[in-house]
Amino acid sequence: MLGSLMAIAGCGTMKSTPKTSAAITIQATDTINPSSTGLSSPVLLRIFTLKTATAFLQHDFGAIFGGNAEALGDDLVSKREYLIQPGATIKYEESLPPDVTVIGIVAGFRSIDTAQWRAQLPVKTNGVNHISVKIDDINVTASLERFKSNRMLPSLW
Structure with missing residues:
Protein backbone atom coordinates (compact mmCIF):
# COMPACT_ATOMS: atom_id res chain seq x y z
CA MET A 1 0.00 0.00 0.00
CA LEU A 2 2.77 2.43 0.94
CA GLY A 3 4.55 1.61 -2.33
CA SER A 4 1.39 2.42 -4.28
CA LEU A 5 1.04 5.79 -2.55
CA MET A 6 4.66 6.65 -3.32
CA ALA A 7 4.17 5.70 -6.96
CA ILE A 8 1.07 7.90 -7.20
CA ALA A 9 2.84 10.80 -5.48
CA GLY A 10 5.75 10.47 -7.92
CA CYS A 11 3.43 10.86 -10.89
CA GLY A 12 2.72 14.46 -9.96
CA THR A 13 6.33 15.63 -10.15
CA MET A 14 7.99 17.53 -12.95
CA LYS A 15 9.94 15.35 -15.35
CA SER A 16 12.66 17.93 -16.26
CA THR A 17 13.74 21.49 -15.67
CA PRO A 18 12.48 23.97 -18.29
CA LYS A 19 15.20 25.34 -20.57
CA THR A 20 15.61 28.82 -22.00
CA SER A 21 16.60 29.33 -25.61
CA ALA A 22 16.62 31.90 -28.38
CA ALA A 23 15.41 31.23 -31.92
CA ILE A 24 16.84 34.16 -33.85
CA THR A 25 15.95 35.24 -37.38
CA ILE A 26 18.22 37.85 -38.95
CA GLN A 27 16.75 39.62 -41.99
CA ALA A 28 18.59 42.16 -44.11
CA THR A 29 16.99 44.31 -46.77
CA ASP A 30 18.67 44.77 -50.14
CA THR A 31 19.78 48.26 -49.10
CA ILE A 32 22.08 47.67 -46.13
CA ASN A 33 25.31 49.46 -45.29
CA PRO A 34 25.28 51.77 -48.34
CA SER A 35 28.40 53.46 -49.70
CA SER A 36 28.51 57.18 -50.53
CA THR A 37 27.21 56.22 -53.99
CA GLY A 38 24.36 54.14 -52.52
CA LEU A 39 25.87 50.73 -53.28
CA SER A 40 24.87 48.15 -50.64
CA SER A 41 27.52 46.06 -48.95
CA PRO A 42 27.71 43.32 -46.31
CA VAL A 43 27.64 44.23 -42.62
CA LEU A 44 29.40 42.44 -39.78
CA LEU A 45 26.84 41.58 -37.08
CA ARG A 46 27.73 40.46 -33.57
CA ILE A 47 25.18 38.93 -31.22
CA ASP A 75 28.51 40.53 -18.36
CA LEU A 76 29.58 38.70 -21.54
CA VAL A 77 28.49 35.06 -21.66
CA SER A 78 28.95 34.33 -25.39
CA LYS A 79 29.31 35.99 -28.77
CA ARG A 80 28.34 35.01 -32.31
CA GLU A 81 29.46 36.79 -35.46
CA TYR A 82 27.92 36.85 -38.93
CA LEU A 83 28.80 38.62 -42.16
CA ILE A 84 25.34 39.56 -43.43
CA GLN A 85 24.89 40.02 -47.17
CA PRO A 86 22.27 42.40 -48.60
CA GLY A 87 18.92 40.59 -48.84
CA ALA A 88 20.06 37.68 -46.67
CA THR A 89 18.08 35.79 -44.04
CA ILE A 90 19.82 33.71 -41.38
CA LYS A 91 18.12 31.58 -38.73
CA TYR A 92 19.60 29.80 -35.75
CA GLU A 93 18.61 28.58 -32.30
CA GLU A 94 20.76 28.30 -29.20
CA SER A 95 20.25 27.23 -25.61
CA LEU A 96 20.87 30.01 -23.11
CA PRO A 97 22.52 29.51 -19.72
CA PRO A 98 20.41 30.51 -16.70
CA ASP A 99 22.47 33.67 -16.07
CA VAL A 100 21.67 35.22 -19.49
CA THR A 101 19.11 38.03 -19.17
CA VAL A 102 19.81 40.08 -22.32
CA ILE A 103 20.61 39.60 -26.00
CA GLY A 104 22.75 42.45 -27.36
CA ILE A 105 23.22 43.10 -31.08
CA VAL A 106 25.85 45.31 -32.72
CA ALA A 107 26.16 46.00 -36.46
CA GLY A 108 29.42 47.30 -37.93
CA PHE A 109 28.06 49.80 -40.43
CA ARG A 110 30.47 51.91 -42.50
CA SER A 111 28.73 55.16 -41.38
CA ILE A 112 28.77 54.34 -37.68
CA ASP A 113 28.39 57.97 -36.52
CA THR A 114 24.89 58.24 -38.00
CA ALA A 115 23.86 54.59 -37.67
CA GLN A 116 21.55 52.90 -35.22
CA TRP A 117 24.23 50.29 -34.57
CA ARG A 118 23.04 48.75 -31.30
CA ALA A 119 19.92 46.88 -30.18
CA GLN A 120 19.17 44.91 -27.03
CA LEU A 121 16.33 42.73 -25.86
CA PRO A 122 15.54 41.16 -22.48
CA VAL A 123 15.36 37.37 -22.38
CA LYS A 124 12.30 35.61 -20.99
CA THR A 125 13.16 32.45 -19.07
CA ASN A 126 11.84 28.89 -19.30
CA GLY A 127 10.91 28.90 -22.95
CA VAL A 128 11.85 29.81 -26.49
CA ASN A 129 12.40 33.50 -27.27
CA HIS A 130 11.58 33.97 -30.97
CA ILE A 131 13.65 37.05 -31.81
CA SER A 132 13.61 39.03 -35.04
CA VAL A 133 16.69 41.07 -35.94
CA LYS A 134 16.21 43.45 -38.86
CA ILE A 135 18.94 45.29 -40.74
CA ASP A 136 17.87 48.10 -43.05
CA ASP A 137 20.09 50.84 -44.47
CA ILE A 138 22.21 51.79 -41.42
CA ASN A 139 19.80 50.60 -38.73
CA VAL A 140 19.63 47.41 -36.70
CA THR A 141 16.54 46.61 -34.61
CA ALA A 142 15.47 43.62 -32.53
CA SER A 143 12.06 42.53 -31.31
CA LEU A 144 10.54 39.59 -29.48
CA GLU A 145 8.13 38.18 -32.04
CA ARG A 146 6.80 35.42 -29.82
CA PHE A 147 7.56 33.54 -26.61
CA LYS A 148 6.72 29.88 -26.24
CA SER A 149 6.81 28.72 -22.64
CA ASN A 150 8.45 25.40 -21.80
CA ARG A 151 6.95 25.29 -18.34
CA MET A 152 5.72 21.81 -17.71
CA LEU A 153 2.56 21.26 -15.77
CA PRO A 154 2.63 18.43 -13.26
CA SER A 155 1.57 15.18 -14.80
CA LEU A 156 -1.38 13.46 -13.21
CA TRP A 157 -0.27 10.03 -14.39
Whole structure:
Protein backbone atom coordinates (compact mmCIF):
# COMPACT_ATOMS: atom_id res chain seq x y z
CA MET A 1 0.00 0.00 0.00
CA LEU A 2 2.77 2.43 0.94
CA GLY A 3 4.55 1.61 -2.33
CA SER A 4 1.39 2.42 -4.28
CA LEU A 5 1.04 5.79 -2.55
CA MET A 6 4.66 6.65 -3.32
CA ALA A 7 4.17 5.70 -6.96
CA ILE A 8 1.07 7.90 -7.20
CA ALA A 9 2.84 10.80 -5.48
CA GLY A 10 5.75 10.47 -7.92
CA CYS A 11 3.43 10.86 -10.89
CA GLY A 12 2.72 14.46 -9.96
CA THR A 13 6.33 15.63 -10.15
CA MET A 14 7.99 17.53 -12.95
CA LYS A 15 9.94 15.35 -15.35
CA SER A 16 12.66 17.93 -16.26
CA THR A 17 13.74 21.49 -15.67
CA PRO A 18 12.48 23.97 -18.29
CA LYS A 19 15.20 25.34 -20.57
CA THR A 20 15.61 28.82 -22.00
CA SER A 21 16.60 29.33 -25.61
CA ALA A 22 16.62 31.90 -28.38
CA ALA A 23 15.41 31.23 -31.92
CA ILE A 24 16.84 34.16 -33.85
CA THR A 25 15.95 35.24 -37.38
CA ILE A 26 18.22 37.85 -38.95
CA GLN A 27 16.75 39.62 -41.99
CA ALA A 28 18.59 42.16 -44.11
CA THR A 29 16.99 44.31 -46.77
CA ASP A 30 18.67 44.77 -50.14
CA THR A 31 19.78 48.26 -49.10
CA ILE A 32 22.08 47.67 -46.13
CA ASN A 33 25.31 49.46 -45.29
CA PRO A 34 25.28 51.77 -48.34
CA SER A 35 28.40 53.46 -49.70
CA SER A 36 28.51 57.18 -50.53
CA THR A 37 27.21 56.22 -53.99
CA GLY A 38 24.36 54.14 -52.52
CA LEU A 39 25.87 50.73 -53.28
CA SER A 40 24.87 48.15 -50.64
CA SER A 41 27.52 46.06 -48.95
CA PRO A 42 27.71 43.32 -46.31
CA VAL A 43 27.64 44.23 -42.62
CA LEU A 44 29.40 42.44 -39.78
CA LEU A 45 26.84 41.58 -37.08
CA ARG A 46 27.73 40.46 -33.57
CA ILE A 47 25.18 38.93 -31.22
CA PHE A 48 26.06 38.80 -27.53
CA THR A 49 24.40 36.87 -24.73
CA LEU A 50 24.77 38.93 -21.57
CA LYS A 51 24.19 38.63 -17.83
CA THR A 52 23.11 42.30 -17.72
CA ALA A 53 22.86 45.15 -20.23
CA THR A 54 24.80 47.62 -18.05
CA ALA A 55 28.20 47.56 -19.80
CA PHE A 56 26.58 47.00 -23.21
CA LEU A 57 24.59 50.24 -22.89
CA GLN A 58 27.38 52.29 -21.28
CA HIS A 59 30.12 51.78 -23.85
CA ASP A 60 30.51 53.20 -27.35
CA PHE A 61 30.77 51.25 -30.59
CA GLY A 62 34.57 51.05 -30.59
CA ALA A 63 34.73 49.66 -27.06
CA ILE A 64 32.15 46.95 -27.73
CA PHE A 65 32.98 46.02 -31.32
CA GLY A 66 36.76 46.29 -31.19
CA GLY A 67 39.14 44.45 -28.94
CA ASN A 68 37.07 41.26 -28.75
CA ALA A 69 34.45 42.96 -26.53
CA GLU A 70 36.59 43.18 -23.36
CA ALA A 71 34.54 46.25 -22.39
CA LEU A 72 31.61 43.94 -21.64
CA GLY A 73 33.64 42.28 -18.89
CA ASP A 74 31.87 39.70 -16.74
CA ASP A 75 28.51 40.53 -18.36
CA LEU A 76 29.58 38.70 -21.54
CA VAL A 77 28.49 35.06 -21.66
CA SER A 78 28.95 34.33 -25.39
CA LYS A 79 29.31 35.99 -28.77
CA ARG A 80 28.34 35.01 -32.31
CA GLU A 81 29.46 36.79 -35.46
CA TYR A 82 27.92 36.85 -38.93
CA LEU A 83 28.80 38.62 -42.16
CA ILE A 84 25.34 39.56 -43.43
CA GLN A 85 24.89 40.02 -47.17
CA PRO A 86 22.27 42.40 -48.60
CA GLY A 87 18.92 40.59 -48.84
CA ALA A 88 20.06 37.68 -46.67
CA THR A 89 18.08 35.79 -44.04
CA ILE A 90 19.82 33.71 -41.38
CA LYS A 91 18.12 31.58 -38.73
CA TYR A 92 19.60 29.80 -35.75
CA GLU A 93 18.61 28.58 -32.30
CA GLU A 94 20.76 28.30 -29.20
CA SER A 95 20.25 27.23 -25.61
CA LEU A 96 20.87 30.01 -23.11
CA PRO A 97 22.52 29.51 -19.72
CA PRO A 98 20.41 30.51 -16.70
CA ASP A 99 22.47 33.67 -16.07
CA VAL A 100 21.67 35.22 -19.49
CA THR A 101 19.11 38.03 -19.17
CA VAL A 102 19.81 40.08 -22.32
CA ILE A 103 20.61 39.60 -26.00
CA GLY A 104 22.75 42.45 -27.36
CA ILE A 105 23.22 43.10 -31.08
CA VAL A 106 25.85 45.31 -32.72
CA ALA A 107 26.16 46.00 -36.46
CA GLY A 108 29.42 47.30 -37.93
CA PHE A 109 28.06 49.80 -40.43
CA ARG A 110 30.47 51.91 -42.50
CA SER A 111 28.73 55.16 -41.38
CA ILE A 112 28.77 54.34 -37.68
CA ASP A 113 28.39 57.97 -36.52
CA THR A 114 24.89 58.24 -38.00
CA ALA A 115 23.86 54.59 -37.67
CA GLN A 116 21.55 52.90 -35.22
CA TRP A 117 24.23 50.29 -34.57
CA ARG A 118 23.04 48.75 -31.30
CA ALA A 119 19.92 46.88 -30.18
CA GLN A 120 19.17 44.91 -27.03
CA LEU A 121 16.33 42.73 -25.86
CA PRO A 122 15.54 41.16 -22.48
CA VAL A 123 15.36 37.37 -22.38
CA LYS A 124 12.30 35.61 -20.99
CA THR A 125 13.16 32.45 -19.07
CA ASN A 126 11.84 28.89 -19.30
CA GLY A 127 10.91 28.90 -22.95
CA VAL A 128 11.85 29.81 -26.49
CA ASN A 129 12.40 33.50 -27.27
CA HIS A 130 11.58 33.97 -30.97
CA ILE A 131 13.65 37.05 -31.81
CA SER A 132 13.61 39.03 -35.04
CA VAL A 133 16.69 41.07 -35.94
CA LYS A 134 16.21 43.45 -38.86
CA ILE A 135 18.94 45.29 -40.74
CA ASP A 136 17.87 48.10 -43.05
CA ASP A 137 20.09 50.84 -44.47
CA ILE A 138 22.21 51.79 -41.42
CA ASN A 139 19.80 50.60 -38.73
CA VAL A 140 19.63 47.41 -36.70
CA THR A 141 16.54 46.61 -34.61
CA ALA A 142 15.47 43.62 -32.53
CA SER A 143 12.06 42.53 -31.31
CA LEU A 144 10.54 39.59 -29.48
CA GLU A 145 8.13 38.18 -32.04
CA ARG A 146 6.80 35.42 -29.82
CA PHE A 147 7.56 33.54 -26.61
CA LYS A 148 6.72 29.88 -26.24
CA SER A 149 6.81 28.72 -22.64
CA ASN A 150 8.45 25.40 -21.80
CA ARG A 151 6.95 25.29 -18.34
CA MET A 152 5.72 21.81 -17.71
CA LEU A 153 2.56 21.26 -15.77
CA PRO A 154 2.63 18.43 -13.26
CA SER A 155 1.57 15.18 -14.80
CA LEU A 156 -1.38 13.46 -13.21
CA TRP A 157 -0.27 10.03 -14.39
